[in-house]
Amino acid sequence: MNTYEQLPTAQESALAKLCSQELAAVIETKLDVQSLSLSSPDGQLKQVEIPVSALRLMVNLLTELGEGNTVKLVPIHAELTTQEAADLLNVSRPTVIKLLDDGTVPFHRVGNRRKVRFNDIRQYQNQLEQKRLKALNELSKMDQELGLGY
Template identity: 40%
Template sequence: MKTIMSGQNLPVESVMAQEQEASSIRQIERILKLEGSQPKLVGANGEEITIPDSVYQVLRQVVHAMALGQAISIVPQERELTTQQAADFLNVSRPYLIKLLEQGEIPYIKVGAHRRVRFEDLKKYKEQRDQKRSQILQQLIEMSEEAGLYEDE
């Protein structure tokens, strides 16, 4: 489990579902996928509150990822990350991230001698990178099909 520190110095830990929780998580995922349902949270005292849509969307994403066996970390958007935290988020080495920063691919600020990257900027870069990768993959598939490397079965 990896722990990073939030802006208020509160630890943000990655959480991964235990094997014995898999069945319950799949059941929660099934319930959250039901269209038209009005999800509610029921307290121990029986008090009910409708889950706001924004919380519901995050809950669906978290439960889906956990059902796939992925670890989850929740990071506030306004947060500034160290270069190591940013590299971990992108799943790249720290030296490679520094190169991206110095090339202007990702904005950053300096705090003393240290670079900080806003999570929002990092997320934007990751989305653009992933979109470019998908486009290139699609082009490769199309070229392979045109060259007759793919055959329909």
């Protein structure tokens, strides 16, 4: 099993939660780059310049680990297999293949394998979310019109 697929231990989660809180407290969000001091294995302090955007990403990553979740980083321009796309969408691989074959999500072939861009999967997820929100708003409006609202 790959390390990113393993759930963090209770001890790792607790440490990650503490680290995310500590790191979030020192991030200067108005800066582009921030300097951090780290101790090397031989005890020397090292100054490291880190983009603030990377520090925010670290806080998000540590927060997820602190909640006991696994984390997998996927570059935005990454190409995914149908199984990886299915895992991200939390659906079966045959469901993803149907989305591809129906033209709902674009793909291309590399040899005999379908490849899906991460951005296209994220766009599909965003479209689903918008449809869900629209349906919820319509249901809420109907509830109000019928006097069923809270």
